[in-house]
Amino acid sequence: MIHLIYLLVFGFLLTTCIGLAASWIDRKVTARIQYRVGPPLLQPLLDIVKLLGKETVLPSGVSRVTFLAAPMIGLASVMVVSTVLWVNSLYPSQGFVGDWIVALYLLAIPSLSVILGGFASRNPLAGLGASREMKLVLAYELPFVLAALVPVIEADCSIRLGDILNFQRANGATATSPAGALALLVAIVCMQAKLALVPFDIPEAETEILCGPLVEYGGPPLAIYRLMKDMLLFILPFFLIILFLGGVRCDGVHLFWGVLKYVGLLALITVGRNTNPRLRIDQALKFFWGPVTFISIGAVLLAAWGH
Amino acid sequence: MKETIIPIGPYHPLQEEPEFFTLTVEGERVVDIDVRVGYNHRGIEKLSEMKTFDQSTFVIERICGICSTSHPFAYTRALEDIISMGVPRRARYIRTIIAEGERIHSHLLWLGLAGHFLGYKTVYMWAWKLREEILDVMEMLSGNRNNYAMFKPGGVRRDIKAADLPVALGKLDSIIPTLEMLRKAVLEDPVLHARTQGIGVLSKQDAIDFSALGPTARASGVARDVRKDCPYGAYDEVEWDMIVTANGDVFDKLVVRIGEVFESVRIMKACLLNLPRGEIDAGIADIPPGEGIGHIEAPRGETFHYVRSDGTNRPVRHKVRAPTFMNLPTFKTTVKGATLSDATIILAAIDPCYCCTERMAVRDPEGRTLGDGYDLIRLSQEKTARIKRKMGNK
Numbered sequence: 001m002i003h004l005i006y007l008l009v010f011g012f013l014l015t016t017c018i019g020l021a022a023s024w025i026d027r028k029v030t031a032r033i034q035y036r037v038g039p040p041l042l043q044p045l046l047d048i049v050k051l052l053g054k055e056t057v058l059p060s061g062v063s064r065v066t067f068l069a070a071p072m073i074g075l076a077s078v079m080v081v082s083t084v085l086w087v088n089s090l091y092p093s094q095g096f097v098g099d100w101i102v103a104l105y106l107l108a109i110p111s112l113s114v115i116l117g118g119f120a121s122r123n124p125l126a127g128l129g130a131s132r133e134m135k136l137v138l139a140y141e142l143p144f145v146l147a148a149l150v151p152v153i154e155a156d157c158s159i160r161l162g163d164i165l166n167f168q169r170a171n172g173a174t175a176t177s178p179a180g181a182l183a184l185l186v187a188i189v190c191m192q193a194k195l196a197l198v199p200f201d202i203p204e205a206e207t208e209i210l211c212g213p214l215v216e217y218g219g220p221p222l223a224i225y226r227l228m229k230d231m232l233l234f235i236l237p238f239f240l241i242i243l244f245l246g247g248v249r250c251d252g253v254h255l256f257w258g259v260l261k262y263v264g265l266l267a268l269i270t271v272g273r274n275t276n277p278r279l280r281i282d283q284a285l286k287f288f289w290g291p292v293t294f295i296s297i298g299a300v301l302l303a304a305w306g307h
Numbered sequence: 308m309k310e311t312i313i314p315i316g317p318y319h320p321l322q323e324e325p326e327f328f329t330l331t332v333e334g335e336r337v338v339d340i341d342v343r344v345g346y347n348h349r350g351i352e353k354l355s356e357m358k359t360f361d362q363s364t365f366v367i368e369r370i371c372g373i374c375s376t377s378h379p380f381a382y383t384r385a386l387e388d389i390i391s392m393g394v395p396r397r398a399r400y401i402r403t404i405i406a407e408g409e410r411i412h413s414h415l416l417w418l419g420l421a422g423h424f425l426g427y428k429t430v431y432m433w434a435w436k437l438r439e440e441i442l443d444v445m446e447m448l449s450g451n452r453n454n455y456a457m458f459k460p461g462g463v464r465r466d467i468k469a470a471d472l473p474v475a476l477g478k479l480d481s482i483i484p485t486l487e488m489l490r491k492a493v494l495e496d497p498v499l500h501a502r503t504q505g506i507g508v509l510s511k512q513d514a515i516d517f518s519a520l521g522p523t524a525r526a527s528g529v530a531r532d533v534r535k536d537c538p539y540g541a542y543d544e545v546e547w548d549m550i551v552t553a554n555g556d557v558f559d560k561l562v563v564r565i566g567e568v569f570e571s572v573r574i575m576k577a578c579l580l581n582l583p584r585g586e587i588d589a590g591i592a593d594i595p596p597g598e599g600i601g602h603i604e605a606p607r608g609e610t611f612h613y614v615r616s617d618g619t620n621r622p623v624r625h626k627v628r629a630p631t632f633m634n635l636p637t638f639k640t641t642v643k644g645a646t647l648s649d650a651t652i653i654l655a656a657i658d659p660c661y662c663c664t665e666r667m668a669v670r671d672p673e674g675r676t677l678g679d680g681y682d683l684i685r686l687s688q689e690k691t692a693r694i695k696r697k698m699g700n701k
Contacts, residue, residue, distance in 0.1 A: 030428075033429060034428060034429055034431075034432035034433070035432055035433070035436045036432065124311050124312070124313055125313065128311075128313070128332075128335070128647065131334075132335075198426050198427070198428075199426070199498060201426060202648070205426060205648065207423060207424045207425075207426065207651055208647055208648055208650075208651045209313075209647070210319070274428070274429045275429065276427065276496075276498050277422070277425035277426050277427035277430075277496070277498055277499050277502055278425055278426030278427070278502070278648075279498065279501070279502070280501075280502065280646060280648045280649065281335065281646075281648065282646070283501055283502075
């Protein structure tokens with residue numbers, strides 16, 4: 001019972017609220033950078049409510065189950081991973097062995113659900129977008145996992161997020177060590193790609209393939225995808241804070257620091273997406289398999305060597 | 308690999324006008340392209356023949372919202388060619404000022420759109436913000452933001468007030484720093500280099516073979532500019548440089564256009580500073596029978612107008628050729644072999660303007676094409692052959 005409450009209150013409600021607020025901040029700051037006014041505070045929520053009220057249109061000839069289940073799979077995995085992260089932040093001792101692996105797995109599923117939905121749409125543009133997303137997943141997943149390995153190595157090879165947090169509380173954040181700083185850098189770049197934001201919004205490039213995998217989606221399924229993306233906008237930086245920046249503690253002044261860490265990462269995401277053009281998929285592949293992977297391997301070696 | 312057709316158009320966020328590109332792709336690579344226009348045919352040439360010479364100036368101003376000065380400019384020059392008369396010097400200067408203002412805002416518009424196509428929304432908004440400044444100058448000088456209605460056969464319709472000159476000069480000076488910042492942000496961005504250098508290369512030979520015009524040709528090393536080759540307006544009286552680059556890729560087209568914005572500011576300032584006194588209208592009473600051509604350098608290349616008069620107050624024939632008509636076929640070489648991501652920016656790099664280029668297409672109610680551009684070309688060739696036969700020329 002208590003787990004269900006965790007799932008609904010922390011995993012869904014809290015993450016949704018923060019995610020929608022983050023998406024508003026992102027949109028507002030972007031608008032101000034571009035000399036626009038920007039949306040009102042409730043706009044991200046209203047967008048989703050409005051989409052939920054619309055008709056679900058199925059393209060002719062699609063597999064009904066796959067097409068409709070794909071967004072649900074993505075949302076479900078984001079909910080579960082956010083529960084795992086929240087529980088670990090609130091009660092570092094309550095996690096289970098291997099939740100680091102579970103979190104990494106679950107964070108990969110939203111991209112897979114987009115690929116699934118794209119291929120299920122039977123639309124050449126969606127198919128193209130899905131295949132681009134697939135290439136992008138292959139590109140960033142290895143450096144992301146390698147970067148996430150650094151805090152594990154530093155915390156005496158424990159794959160429990162709680163241990164990683166406790167280690168950081170005792171010895172300072174992972175990012176303060178050279179290996180941790182490099183790994184954080186890699187993880188931030190991978191996060192941008194996981195969020196499919198410029199310069200890595202290649203799968204959804206609207207001026208090329210009209211939002212790619214989502215082109216056939218509308219109404220409630222699209223609302224679920226939007227919600228999933230907004231939640232990811234909170235969950236991914238949150239994951240990085242836990243791994244590299246000492247986590248978020250909910251007592252007194254520590255909460256303020258936690259908020260500051262998150263806002264800092266969000267600011268990096270927003271600035272990154274406003275000061276770059278979109279890369280081509282082959283350039284993104286070269287970028288991730290070249291320098292980014294090398295840096296992440298270097299970070300892992302440094303961490304294993306004890307820095 | 309399996310070939311797929313990727314449609315860009317008739318309605319697509321890539322471009323604001325209805326046009327239809329059929330891209331045949333293998334995976335991400337474009338192997339063939341077909342361009343179809345004719346979704347928005349308005350019959351402007353015919354409309355122009357039904358209006359008087361004076362009224363036509365306003366009609367053809369509405370061929371395109373961006374080249375709203377180039378078309379009347381070329382048209383009035385065609386009429387002046389029929390009469391073989393000059394235009395007062397002050398009118399020529401004012402025409403040049405308006406034409407260059409149009410070039411600045413057109414190039415900035417393209418720069419913003421290029422950013423948009425590359426997913427660089429910040430450049431999009433910044434370029435358009437800067438464009439507002441120049442539109443303000445144009446509004447002050449002519450009373451309008453886009454359709455200036457400044458041209459009339461034999462001169463200009465409105466004078467520029469002496470009180471406006473220092474304000475306009477001040478505004479032009481004030482946009483230079485922002486323009487410089489935008490130039491740096493665009494031309495020195497490593498990611499933009501990765502996306503535009505070596506992309507969509509139009510070789511010099513291809514540019515000549517396809518008769519590419521304007522910045523599209525100049526970026527490929529073809530030094531072709533009506534303003535230099537066949538000066539009109541005040542272009543031979545002020546100092547300016549033609550921007551020519553050698554590579555012909557998308558990046559060079561960026562360089563050429565941004566460079567031209569600076570040159571246009573230079574020309575505008577020189578014209579405003581040296582604006583001669585005198586008449587602004589030669590006072591054309593009527594147009595004698597005959598035919599004339601007018602060609603000027605529009606922001607996208609040479610705009611060409613042909614007008615035939617039979618001595619009445621209406622043109623008997625009015626033919627318009629916009630620069631995009633000549634630049635469109637270059638897609639056949641530039642887009643083939645590019646990836647789909649590059650194809651979008653290559654399609655945009657010639658700064659296409661489809662409403663200028665609209666050609667007729669006949670469709671039945673079910674949407675089947677009964678006749679399109681290719682049929683027109685065939686009909687035209689058959690007619691030429693027929694006339695040749697009639698004249699005993701094989």
